[in-house]
Amino acid sequence: GKEISLIARTNTAVAAAANGNLEEGFCFNKDAGMLQCSAGELSTRVERRSAKNGNTYLRYKFSKVKCRKCPQRENCYVGKSNAKVRSYSMTQVSEKNLERLKFEESDYFQERIKIRHRIEEKNGELKEAHGLRKADSxxxxxxxxxxxxxxxxxxxxxxxxxxxxxMA
Known part of the structure; x- marks a missing residue:
């Protein structure tokens, strides 16, 4: 059979997660396996959640008591939130999504995405002006x-x- 390639940009949330940039001052402490804030405090636990798109979401939770007493609280990413739980969320992009993002950087994809709007325009005309929005039978x-x-x-x-x- 024919191989079909989807020529459409990946959801921006997936693309942003691939960059994996941490907020200033945060780093991952490999020895503890936890996230460390700019004040040097380690997160107390991490919750993992898998999404339908294949990505894994990590939510590092910090101690409310320590955050409340922290001198850097006003300038801290975790401290700014008025939420009851002090946490920092990160996304780990799945291998499938990383492959997709790599494909989007290819010359083939870049050339094809340039003409996509012309195809979408024709599909929109068929749908709006010629009744393809609904099946007749x-x-x-x-x-x-x-x-x-x-x-x-x-x-x-x-x-x-x-x-x-x-003719005109």
Whole structure:
């Protein structure tokens, strides 16, 4: 069969997570396996959550008591929040999403994304002006027929319009 490549940009949240930049002053303490704030305090625990997109979300929780007494509280990323729990969230991008982001950097993708808007414009016209928003009948075969006839009609209208412009 044919291999089909999706030419669309990845969700910005996934792309941003791939950068993995920590807020200023935060670092990962490998020995403790925890996040360390700019005041040198370690997070007390970490919660892991897996998302449908394959990414893993880590929420490092800090001690409320220590955060309350911290001299850097006003300038701290964790301390600014009015939330009851002092936490710092990070996203670990899945291997599949990293491969996708790498594909988006390729020359092939960059060339194809430049023409995507023209294709979307045609699809929008078929949907809005020619009734492809809703199926006229039930079943996949009927939908295929509707799509073919709609595309045929749109192309004939375009040909007639171009011929009229050429004659003028």
């Amino acid at each position: 039930r079943g996949l075969f009927a939908m295929h027929l509707q799509m073919y006839f709609t595309a045929f009609t749109a192309n004939i209208k375009r040909i007639v319009r171009l011929k009229e412009l050429a």
